[in-house]
Amino acid sequence: MNFIIRDINTLDPLRNVGDKGFLEVLTPFGVAASVNHGVLVDDLVELVSKNKCYDCNYKGDTFMVHGRIEDKE
Secondary structure, rough: OOEEEEEEOOOOOOOOOEEEEEEEEOOOOOOOOOOEEEEEHHHHEEEEEEEEEEOOOEEEEEEEEEEEEHHHH
């Protein structure tokens, strides 16, 4: 499973540590290396690290959830 953090107003992808925006979750089902589902979630998330979680040492991108974004389509 992969994720993209998207700008709240433009929905452009955000790539810098500390950026905050919508969370989009990409899930491949049935086909290797193919994104078959993308779900945009109304949570405000922040990109914490691009290579590991400092709490659990998970190797990969990590983000922190700050809560729901209200009044967005």
